[in-house]
Amino acid sequence: MESTISEEAIFNQLYDEIRRTKCMTDGHIERLTEVLGSRFQNAHKATEERHVRKYLFHPSGRVVWIVAGKEGEYQVLPIVNYCSCDDFYFRVISHETFLCYHLIAQKLAEALDKYVLVEKPDEEYESLMKKWRRVKAEERRLSIGEVENVRRVAEAILSEAGELSISQLLEEVKKVGFNLLTTHHLANILVADKGKRFKCKKGVWTLVKSSIATE
Numbered sequence: 001m002e003s004t005i006s007e008e009a010i011f012n013q014l015y016d017e018i019r020r021t022k023c024m025t026d027g028h029i030e031r032l033t034e035v036l037g038s039r040f041q042n043a044h045k046a047t048e049e050r051h052v053r054k055y056l057f058h059p060s061g062r063v064v065w066i067v068a069g070k071e072g073e074y075q076v077l078p079i080v081n082y083c084s085c086d087d088f089y090f091r092v093i094s095h096e097t098f099l100c101y102h103l104i105a106q107k108l109a110e111a112l113d114k115y116v117l118v119e120k121p122d123e124e125y126e127s128l129m130k131k132w133r134r135v136k137a138e139e140r141r142l143s144i145g146e147v148e149n150v151r152r153v154a155e156a157i158l159s160e161a162g163e164l165s166i167s168q169l170l171e172e173v174k175k176v177g178f179n180l181l182t183t184h185h186l187a188n189i190l191v192a193d194k195g196k197r198f199k200c201k202k203g204v205w206t207l208v209k210s211s212i213a214t215e
Contacts, residue, residue, distance in 0.1 A: 007035055007036065007097070007098045008098040010031070010035050011032070011035065011036065011098060011099070011104075014028055014031060014032060015107060015108075015111065018108065018111050018112065019110075019111035022111070022112060022113065023112075024108070024112060029044065032044075036104065038101075039097070039099070039100065039101040039104060040101070040104060042101040042105070043101040043102075043104035043105035043108060044105075044108070046067060046068070046069075046101070046102075046105040046109075047105050047108045047109045047112065047114050048114070050114065050115070050116050051067060051068040051069075051105065052065070052066075052067050052068075052105050052106055052109035052110075052114070052115040052116070053065070053066045053067075053068070053115060053116045053117075053118050054110075054115050054116070054117050054118065055118045055119075055120055055128070056117060056118070056119050056120070057119075057120050057121065057122050057124075057125050058119060058120070058121055058122065059122065060122050060125075062122070062125065064128070064129070064132070065077070065078060065106050066132060067083075067102040067105050067106055069085060069101075069102055073131075073132055074102045074132075075132045075133070076102055076103055076106045078103070078106055078107060078110070081099060081103055082103075083100050083102045083103050084132070084133070085100055085102055086183070086184060086187070087100040087101070087102075088100045088102075088103075089184065089187045089188060089191060091200070091202075091203075093191050096200070096201060096202070147189055150173065150178055150181070150186070150189050151189060151190065151193055151195075151197065151198075153173055153176050153178070154169060154173055154186070154189075154190060154198065154205075155197055155198075155207060157169060157172045157173065158198070158205065158206060158207045159207060162206065163204045163205065163206045164204070164205055165203055165204060165205070166183045166186060166187050166200075166203070166205060167183055169186065169205055170182070170183050170186050173186065187200075190205065196208060
């Protein structure tokens with residue numbers, strides 16, 4: 001947790017300088033690479049290659065930020081530091097990292113005015129939002145009881161396996177009948193667990209020790 005707090009503080013300081021001066025120096029690049037590693041390198045590349053787009057809808061004035069990533073387009077909500085990518089769910093929510101590279105790219109692009117402005121009529125808003133939403137059609141809405149059953153199954157599987165990637169865990173969960181789940185959906189369900197039974201570190205899911213001890 002300490003490294004995450006330090007990462008956040010350093011990034012915010014450098015970001016404020018970049019936003020204020022509208023310039024990213026070699027010193028900024030060196031320091032951000034040191035702190036954020038490949039996430040900054042990917043974000044810097046996305047910014048320089050104009051992969052960040054700001055959609056402005058008229059006449060409402062609604063704004064949607066989109067970052068074209070390696071596997072698709074991701075919606076970013078900079079005001080709350082949210083991104084629809086898998087890395088956000090696997091690493092950012094679990095506080096393993098501060099920001100995914102799509103969020104970093106959006107912040108840099110906006111600070112440096114290196115984004116593509118796309119203006120659209122309000123009539124196209126809903127159709128574009130459906131395209132960008134990460135929740136797939138097959139991820140049907142589960143009842144509260146079904147969601148909890150998924151968590152119980154995942155808890156039982158992890159209590160025996162010890163640790164699994166989200167793909168491995170999904171494969172096992174599907175064996176008991178939850179065939180419509182995807183890795184993205186399953187990760188959301190585990191992260192939202194009020195009992196905090198699950199944790200993810202470097203893409204590997206395990207049970208919190210206290211959860212195992214109380215069985």
